[in-house]
Amino acid sequence: MNDDERRQGAQSEPDFEERLRELLAEDAYTIHPSPAPYPAIRRRGVVERRRRVAAAGAVLVTLAAMPVGAYALSGGGAGGGVATTPTPSVSATRAASPTPSPTPSGPARPATEGQLLDGITFEQAVDGLEKCLDYQRSGSFGDDTDPGEPEDYGIILAMRSTGDSNTPGDGMYVVAMRQTPQQTYLICNVKNGEAQGVTGFGDDTDAIPDEGPVFVDPNSGKLFQQSFLDRGNWKLPFRWAVTGTVKPSVAKVTVSYGDSSSEAALDHGRFVASGVLNEQVTLAPHVKGYDADGKLVYDSDEDKYYQRTLP
Template sequence: MAGAVLASLVAVPAGAYALAGGEGERDAQIAAPNPSDGARRTSAAPTPGPMRPATHGQLLDGITFAQASDGLEKCLTAERGAPSAPLGEAKDYRIVLAAESASGSVTGDSFHVVGVREHPAGMRVVCDIEDGEASGFSTGTSADDPPDAGPVVPDLNSEGLFQPSTADKGSWKLPFRWAVVGTVEPSVAEVSVSYGDATRQAVLDHGWFVASGVLDRQVTTAPHIKGYDSAGKLLYDSDQDKSWARMLP
């Protein structure tokens, strides 16, 4: 993880109300619009935020879209001073996943959010929120993909989504929320991810795949990912991908 990140809307009523008179008196008058009012009364345009995921099921563990958006904004704000990546603004991103942090137990006080954008190609950020504050940040683009990458490319730098931190690897906190994300080419119609005893069909969201689940036991084998075309033909198998480690470290 490289480092650690919506805005409030101000609504101005269409008419102005005046209060006048002595105690207990209230004189409400709706001011008719006129040119001079325009100089005094301006409505702040809503600040655009990130786009929603393709399905509600990508917002997990009770995390709302508003919470995920706020978390992404916090991380981007905290990291914007770093010149290592053209982060952009929250409105440039689509949130594809929000889930309880894989580095902690299922308590609801910490979570991560994954935001993606088209420019640079395959740009994604994984952002950790701990007790309302940005605490971790990781970025990646398609430029980081292996030169022989296939039609499905798991995000090699987001292992924190499906395994605990180094300090907890010897004793996982269960139940354990996991997730896997990556990019897919248009030829891919279905992606399945097997982890532990379960196999999940991933959501395909604007060129990305997202799969998640909950483990009730500690595992040593990494998620097994397969991609198929619309006819059911196998296009990708992570067991054949030299860049994807089959065993957890």
Template sequence: MSGEKQGAEAEPDFEERVRALLAGDASALRPSPVPYPEIRRRGVLERRRRRLAVGGAALAALAAVPVGAHALGGGSTTTSPAGPSPTVRSSPRPTATPKPTPSATPTDPARPASASQLLDGITFEQAAGGLGKCLDYNKANRLPKDPSYTDLGRPADYRIILAMRSTGDSNAPGDGYFVVAVREKPTAARLICDIKGGEAAGLNTSTGDPFGDSAMPVIPDINSGKLYQQSYLDKGNWKLPFRWGVIGGYRSSVARMTVSYGDSKGEAVLDHGWFVATGTLHRQVTEAPRLRGYDGTGKLVYDSDQDGSYEKTLP
């Protein structure tokens, strides 16, 4: 009995000593530090692994869709065989080269230097047409074997220098229009043609150098009277208002010309060696137009009143 009692009393002492020892060891133990860098590295690797897995799944899904299949906004869907799409190269559409057209032979005369030389609403086309009728008129009225006949050529050989209305008189009834044209080659020529009723009614021509053997800086055309006077039979009783004109040659020393006739005055147009002056009379006249020419400095170099070969009064 006494032995059992002593053993029982010994156990509590032993347990207490064990607990004391364990408590001391526990207070001496410290937890080891957390390995944070290693944990973060493993986390990053894990996220990468998951992304690769998801990306691989997406590529696999795309590979299962046929190439060219689209359905956007409810539009129609078209499919094409799976495989690489062909490369399409865009190149500019070739421009068709126009076929060359044969050059037409010029048939129209040259235009005057100034629009003011086409008067009274007469167009260039009308003047050119009138010139063509004048040349046809010349051929149609050729006398058989006439040694004096001169072929006046084609309209394209000429330059129109004046077109204006013509007033009929007792010698040549009916109004119409005048066309005045000149050419340089093959022989110098000047035409004054009267068109009435759409047909050539009269033609006056001169050939050769308009100056002849004259050394004057200005030479009025000897047949200008056809443009600035009515018939002698109607002297003192002209139809008014009356459109008139005067033409002639000028040399390079002349830079400017003026003209006065009855109650009208004005400047002449200088056109490639020919001067052209026009106006409108509102009263009867007895004297011919007076012409004056000036050089580049304004000096008077010609005055028709001082020209002995110029008819200063009307017949």
């Protein structure tokens, strides 16, 4: 190759590289990934969460289950008295026991007195709720996760919490519901006058097209389980509770758990059942729903999304 040919070749290499870069850039602009199928992903996520609820709930505060719609996690007032004998919850119907609307003076009361357990007063439950909301506001969750004010909520449940190897020390659980600007639920654990754990979550029942008339809240696993670290060695007696949503067609919900059973209180589309366990268990609470004629319309044993066994 003579000098002229070498000079022409040297000039053509940069031209070739520049053209190649242009072609690659043009191809990059013509390739667009398909949009993520968010609704389908959300439904699959909710279904998978239901399948894993027992394992997620067992870790209580440290590994609290957080479904779609959750707005905060982590963090513990006064504990309630210790229950030593099985005490079924007081039953209630929608028509007979309406929940008063929230007032500027504070949260709404629960539909029945049977939702305030173990000697915990309404005032103590409100105090616990206020501590948990204050804790959330002090965290770095951003303005769009503001949990609201106490008067925005209604108290759904208050009961003692039993410490275990994962979260030592007894305390109190408070469950509250906010209707606006969107339906939101909050499960809060308070110990020694401080918020120890807060889980906020939205209503995800519409995310599962074939969901039944009763929806057992996956987060309520922390209310009826002790840590899987203590499997077979739970502290007894153990106050437990189960919460969830019910459709208008459901007039009665019953729950059996180990050696205890309860007829749930119905409170603005929520059901709340509780009892005291005096034996070790391996199966999750058995939940049944009935219509106004007494017909069985839901059985958790036949709910493909409900985790029947404990971790």
